[in-house]
Amino acid sequence: MHIHTLIIGAGPGGLACARLLARQGIQTLVLERKKVIGSKVCAGGITWSGLISRVPQNLAEKSFPEQHICTPWQKVCIQEKVPIIATVNRKKLGQHMAGQAMEAGATLRTGVAVRKILDGAVLVQDKNDTTQEKITFDYLVGADGSSSLVRRFLGLKSKQLGIGINYQVPGEVAKMEWHLNNHLFGNGYAWIFPHTDTVSIGAYADRRTMNPGRLKKSLLKWARMQGFNLDKQSARAEYINYDFQGWKFGRTFLVGDAAGLASGLTGEGIYPAIISGEHVAQAIINPNHSSETMAALIRNHDKHSRLVALSGKSGFLNSILAELVTLGLRSGMIKFNKLEMAV
Numbered sequence: 001m002h003i004h005t006l007i008i009g010a011g012p013g014g015l016a017c018a019r020l021l022a023r024q025g026i027q028t029l030v031l032e033r034k035k036v037i038g039s040k041v042c043a044g045g046i047t048w049s050g051l052i053s054r055v056p057q058n059l060a061e062k063s064f065p066e067q068h069i070c071t072p073w074q075k076v077c078i079q080e081k082v083p084i085i086a087t088v089n090r091k092k093l094g095q096h097m098a099g100q101a102m103e104a105g106a107t108l109r110t111g112v113a114v115r116k117i118l119d120g121a122v123l124v125q126d127k128n129d130t131t132q133e134k135i136t137f138d139y140l141v142g143a144d145g146s147s148s149l150v151r152r153f154l155g156l157k158s159k160q161l162g163i164g165i166n167y168q169v170p171g172e173v174a175k176m177e178w179h180l181n182n183h184l185f186g187n188g189y190a191w192i193f194p195h196t197d198t199v200s201i202g203a204y205a206d207r208r209t210m211n212p213g214r215l216k217k218s219l220l221k222w223a224r225m226q227g228f229n230l231d232k233q234s235a236r237a238e239y240i241n242y243d244f245q246g247w248k249f250g251r252t253f254l255v256g257d258a259a260g261l262a263s264g265l266t267g268e269g270i271y272p273a274i275i276s277g278e279h280v281a282q283a284i285i286n287p288n289h290s291s292e293t294m295a296a297l298i299r300n301h302d303k304h305s306r307l308v309a310l311s312g313k314s315g316f317l318n319s320i321l322a323e324l325v326t327l328g329l330r331s332g333m334i335k336f337n338k339l340e341m342a343v
Contacts, residue, residue: 003029005284006122006137008114008150010037013256013273014143015097020281022104029135030101031124033144035111038094044087044200045176045193046270047340059093060086061196064176067336069329071180071322076330084336085176087195093270114144117153139284140252143277146241148258158260160243160305162188162267163212165219166202167233173199180322184218186210187311187318189266192226201228204240204267209312212237240267242308244301253280261297265304268340272297300340 005021007014010032021028046055063083069076078084098108116123121136142150146158177192184190188205203219210218216235223230241257242264256262256273263272279294311318328334 001133002136003027004137005029005139005141006031006135007141007143008122009143009145009148009256009258010034010094010098010108010110011143011145011256011273012093012097012270013258013277014141015094015101016274016277017141017143017255017281018101018106018108019097019104020278021284022101022106024285025105026285028101028106029137030106030108031112031114031122032108032110033113033127035127036091037098037108037110038091044090044195045085045191045268046088047085047268047337055088055093056096059088059096061089062087062194064194066175068175068177069180069326070177071326072183072319073323074326074330076326078329078336080336087176087193087200089195114149117149138251141277141280141284142252142254142258143256143273144258146239146257146262148241148254150252151254151258151260154249154252154254156243156245158239158241158243160241160260160264160308161207162204162240162242162262162264163207163210163215163237164202164204164240164267165212165216165235165237166200167223167228167230167235168195168198168200169228169230169233170197171199172197179222180326181222182315182319182322184222185215186315187308188215190219190222199228201226201230206264206308206312207239209318240264240269242301242305244298244305247276247280248283253283255280261301263301263304264308266339271340272301 004027007030018028018030063086065083067078111127123132125132142148173194179190186205186209190203193200240262241260242262244260247259255276261272262269279291282289
């Protein structure tokens with residue numbers, strides 16, 4: 001079987017890329033190892049300024065014009081006239097984007113594992129079958145997350161990684177909260193993100209300042225202090241790749257986490273995935289394509305990475321920076337959207 005563009009991974013980046021390619025009449029195949037599209041370890045927060053133009057408002061479960069930020073020394077409420085962040089169900093978002101891609105003409109195959117990548121071809125295996133199939137292609141897009149097989153095929157290592165741990169528990173809370181505490185979370189943070197009838201409770205940190213075991217232990221301790229007993233709940237964890245080393249490698253491309261375009265500062269990944277997926281599609285359609293939105297995304301990514309490196313130098317420095325940034329948000333000298341990946 002031969003295909004013009006083969007996309008590995010049916011996350012937001014892969015599906016955004018597939019939709020634009022298929023709309024131009026380009027033969028596009030998306031392979032997804034999971035049987036159900038959309039599920040991922042994620043707090044489900046989308047920045048209003050970055051994604052509302054690309055995600056229908058009816059997919060937003062809850063939206064928040066107020067953000068509550070807590071440090072050991074401050075408790076701050078940031079208020080805007082319009083919502084700052086909304087929460088979405090990742091499965092519903094994935095199903096919506098998959099529908100768009102298929103409606104445009106893309107083909108999606110789920111439950112298919114890529115066993116090996118060759119020059120110009122992949123060997124794949126359906127999870128219900130023991131036989132392998134060879135698929136050849138003109139263009140290859142790696143949208144297969146932080147442990148990307150396509151990235152490894154290109155010989156790119158991932159040293160700059162964050163850790164995200166999430167519990168999705170039944171219940172309802174009113175406030176969206178961010179908790180910065182160097183002793184518990186290094187240069188990361190913990191969150192409380194309300195959804196329709198569940199609450200996302202989790203933590204994110206740079207792997208160089210906090211290992212997964214310690215982060216989980218701190219998260220459970222902190223959650224009990226917030227009134228949540230997570231001992232009998234199931235945790236989901238995932239590495240978040242922010243080691244960006246490029247997106248175009250001849251006729252092979254990387255998008256989203258596979259490219260290392262998630263934010264090392266906050267772990268934000270949905271917006272970078274969609275923007276980079278759309279950009280790669282346009283570059284395949286027109287090799288001379290350039291995008292200021294993509295260029296701005298890369299600049300913001302670099303800024304976030306430098307802040308992570310700075311805050312990770314020492315616990316004392318990180319604590320001071322956290323307090324100064326929170327004070328800046330409190331006084332209005334720093335706008336919340338300046339901490340987002342959105343342009």
